Amino acid sequence: MSDGPPILQLVSVSKRFGGVEALGETSLDVATARTTVLLGPSGCGKTTALRLMLGLVRPDAGQVLFRGAPLDQEALREVRPQMGYVVQDGGLFPHLTALDNVRLMARHLRWAEARMRARVVELAALVRLSEDALARSPSELSGGQRQRVALMRALMLDPELLFLDEPLGALDPLVRADLQDDLVGIFRRLGKSVVLVTHDLAEAALFGDVLVLMQDGHVVQRGALDDLVTRPASPFVTRFVRAQRRLDVDVKA
């Protein structure tokens, strides 16, 4: 799977919060038009890495590059519309309807009404959400519907990069499985560059072209699922894989 140049790079970045190291010196490429999964237990630094890529926090050292150019405050303003972001509980604004959540940014950029409407219809079909649901407030939607709305909002401006932080983490198993299948299809159809954060190996294997396993603020191994299973870089990788496989076996039994 050799690609063109990476769309986004972390170059020797590190980040501490109040003296605690959240991410040690780390370099990481996000491949263009592929799905990269940041994987690892809680507190391993995967979410911090994602927030650095989004420009929501500034690195203490090192650089974030978007298409090879440093992502400073100035550049962020221009790059933001090319990034979509979905968080665990959707992050929908409770005072706006689902539709207004989706259109918020387009409206701010003064899109024509017809263009907005066409885009919303297109996205609603993509994420399989009814018009009726779009008219409701977030509090009147189910958890799965909320994530679909959040995905529509993230995709509204047709970004090149899509970030998802544990997008399925808060859902019950049936809804989760349903949405997982839909997401895989959507990512394949859109062919966008995706960065997804999860602690679930099965989910990572389902989505990821590239898996990045992290531990204690550092990248432990980068590769396909196969590499992690057959050529683990450290005993931790084996333990992490086994822990999740055992669960798998138990469920089957």
Added chain:
Amino acid sequence: MKGRRLRSMGVASAGFAAALALVAARGDARAAADEKLRVASKAFTESVILAEIVSQLERSAGVQVEQRTGLGGSRLVWDALVSGAVDVYPEYTGTLVDEILGGEPGASEPHDRAWLVRALAARGVGMTEPLGFNNTYALGVRAARARDLGLRRLSDLRAHAELRFGFSNEFMSRHDGWPGLRQRYGLPQTKIRGLDHELAYRALAGGDIDATDVYTTDPEIRRDALVPLQDDLEFFRRYDAVLLYRLDVEARVGPEALATLRRLQGRIDARTMMALNARAQLDHVPQADVAAGFLREAFGAVATRAASSAPRMILARVGEHLALVGVSLLVAILCGVPLGILAAKRRRVGQIVLAAVGVIQTLPTLALLVFMIPLFGIGAFPAVVALFLYSLLPIVRNTHAGLVGVSGALRESAEALGLPRGAVLRLIELPLASPLILAGIKSAAVINVGTATLGALIGAGGLGQPIFTGIRLDDVGLILQGAIPASLLALAVQGAFELVERFVVPRGLRARPTR
């Protein structure tokens, strides 16, 4: 982005400044074209009746009069006179010497007229000859109690340390009141309470206190069968009633205004004054009618006064009240919301802002009103400024709390979408904070409706006018004419805001029945 937010705050501040300028300009315009004689009084019946007498006599002489009666306290009315907010008010020589010109080198006895006239003239104030009665202080005790204890003179009080005194707040704090009296007579009593003067009579009649300060022309002395104890050490000063006026009255309003004031010199003796007080306070004759009756008898003058029916009076008071509350609240919103935003966005500035509005809130209302006099004179404007200051805390605090309470995840979602900071504030944070902000505005409004009644003490009118007049005259009907509309107004304001809530608070944030 930062700039835009600051600019919008600037716009709000500019709006406030413009509002101030507008009101101030109106004040100036009025002062410049002034030909009216502004007659004031303190907040007790005798003072109000004297001011009525002056006003009606002036009107019958063709002078245009504006009345500002019932202002709260000697110092306040004096300051209003010196600062030019009013032209005339009745005063007592004893109060002048000991309280108002107190500490003045060469301060003398109240009957040293030459000294008084000089001291007043130095401040641009003139004084008529005495009106004819000496309304001095005395301590009043119920006649039966005085007989039982053998009390005749103030010196007799020394032997009865257990007696409970209830004094008006003014008497408690004046040099020529309780502190001086206690010292001169060496009085041992310790159970001293501060009470409203009129309420003290009720406490006395009810046996809750044994003695109170009375004025020698108070009608209650006769009604309640009180004995004023004899001032055997001659402590109390003479309190000859006089009229104080600004020396520029002659030039500004005309010589006939001054001549008319002088017609009252020596025309009201103590018996007459006590009778006038009794008609107003005991017989509940409106003060204007009491004054008219006196003028008819003494001068054969047919008094002219603006007659008005009770409903019309109430309506006018409600209008004044609403104006006080509405204007102060509007300006408080225009300033308070931006201040709350500033407090939420700049933590250090925020702490200062919140502390400052908190301190303002702790100032006693009357003290704040008195502060306003030298700055803004008397009337509606200083009252609006005071109400504005009191409204700030709930609005600023709730705006701050509402914004700080917006979850970090939502703020981050907005930022990740690419919304600039100003848009995040406008489209996300303020709408999310709107229920709290509105609640703050609502409590400010409801509190204001209550506090605005105190505006009557500095001549701002409003529903406090009938309430305070009613308390003074022991006229429950009059009290209710102010109190009932004030309560209804508070309820109406509350209801109105609940209605506004439906339109302003986004649907998704409103409490709804569980599904």
